[in-house]
Amino acid sequence: MSLTTFLCLLQAQAQNGYDIRLTLKPYKNSKIYLGYYYGKIKAVADSITLDENSTGHFTGKEKLTGGVYFIVSPSKTILFELLIDSQQHFSLAADTLHLPGSVTFTGSPENTVFQQYTLFTNNKGSEIVASQKELAATHDKKDSLRLREKIRRLNEEIQQYRQQIAARYPQSLLTMLFHAMKEPVVPPAPKVGGKVDSLFPYHYFKAHYWDSISFTDDRLTRTPVFEPRLDKYYKDLVSPQADSIEREADMMLLEARVNKTMFQFLLVYFVQKYVNPEYMGQDAVFVHLFEKYINTGQAEFFTEKYRQYLNNRAYSLMANLIGQPAANLEMVDSSGKPRPLYGVQAPFTVICFWDATCGHCKEVVPRLDSIFQAKWKQQGVKLYGVMVDGGQEAWLQFIKDHNLKDWIHVYETKAHQDSTEAAGQAGYRQLYDVYQTPILYLLDKDKRIIAKKLSYQQLDEVLNLKLQHEKSH
Secondary structure (H helix, E strand, O other): OOHHHHHHHHHHHHOOOEEEEEEEEOOOOOEEEEEEEEOOEEEEEEEEEOOOOOEEEEEEOOOOOOEEEEEEOOOOOEEEEEEEOOOOEEEEEEEHHHOOOOOEEEOOHHHHHHHHHHHHHHHHHHHHHHHHHHHHHOOOHHHHHHHHHHHHHHHHHHHHHHHHHHHHOOOOHHHHHHHHHOOOOOOOOOEEOOEEOOOHHHHHHHHOOOOOOOOOOHHHHHOOOHHHHHHHHHHHHOOOOHHHHHHHHHHHHHHHOOOHHHHHHHHHHHHHHHOOOOOOOOHHHHHHHHHHHHOOOOOOOOOHHHHHHHHHHHHHHHOOOOOOEOOOOOOEEOOOOEOOHHHOOOOEEEEEEEOOOOHHHHHHHHHHHHHHHHOHHHHOEEEEEEEOOOOHHHHHHHHHHOOOOOOEEEEOOHHHHHHHHHOOOOOHHHHOOOOOOOEEEEEEOOOEEEEEOOOHHHHHHHHHHHHHHHHHO
16 A cells, blocks of 8 residues: 555545534633534534633534534533534634634634634624614715615625635535525516516516525535525415425425435425414425325434324325315214204305313304304304314303304214224314314315314405305306
């Protein structure tokens, strides 16, 4: 073996894992943490106890995923950030009484550049904040123009500084961060048939939103900028319809599939965003993700307990997606007479799952009855009230005390519940995702689900829209 080959082998072995030597004054015999961003979450990668000389080193056999990390004090306060990429053997020193200017790096040129950038932007940022305060306080027009120009110039200086770094270090983690923070600049809209295309800015911005950002770069997952960028994209640029979201998510996951870390990050992000979505109907996105990725063995990184939770949620939601036929409810009324849901004949049916002993139900149910009596009943709406818990005595007493007439009041018998469980069939709680009360559903004449889990005021708005649509057609 040649000397050159031997030295190369030694260097390769030395670069295995990570070894970050730290001197952090004035801490002595204190526990210090190395943390990192995982989207909006802050997590701990490692911890050490400094010696009498305020020194120690973070070390591990496996390399850390590249990204933005930070040093955390014994009191769990973030002291300063650093970058960890391919070079994971270096030293840093700082005096916490003189941050951020006292931080120095040895053996990590990228962190030296990052520290210089941090100091530059901190100074410019302080000037911008001070100018903004002056601007808010001034009533002089000339002074206002001067301050606005100063703020514009300071922001431009920050952008120019970033561009200089990006030009000098195009493949660096810092440059990747700049790309992740930069939004598209929309050019003037072209004219179509002599008129300016009003949709051009939206289409251009959306089409170029992910320029220079790769979904195979797992370093993005350990930055504080990537998840907010995803949030903005799906909030402002993607149609809220489930099928539109599914197409976008599938494209991202397809590109990320070659990188396990990024694939996991994105799938977790989408699952958590849509398992209990902000908007009605978007739970169909979670069902799509479950069927395409989770139920096909592509999400083994989830714990067994969490997979079971997702499994239960998916099968509950599959039965009550918007536009699908509602599951039949084999219920009986207070006299024991069978009153199945599909036996109700009406242009619209509102199902109310409620509990006479539930505090929220005690407030909502009488108000629901008021709008039913004053308005819905005349529109042909039938109100199918399902007793969930609380017992028959409390249920019947509440109905009597609040004069809940003209409802179809029903409950499930113990015998029917037992036979359903014995047959291994899903009960109404799972079929309608009833894990709290009250819960409202709106069905059409064919018992297809129009709306679900809305307030009675929101349900009334949906009903009005449906009735107006029917009149106009």
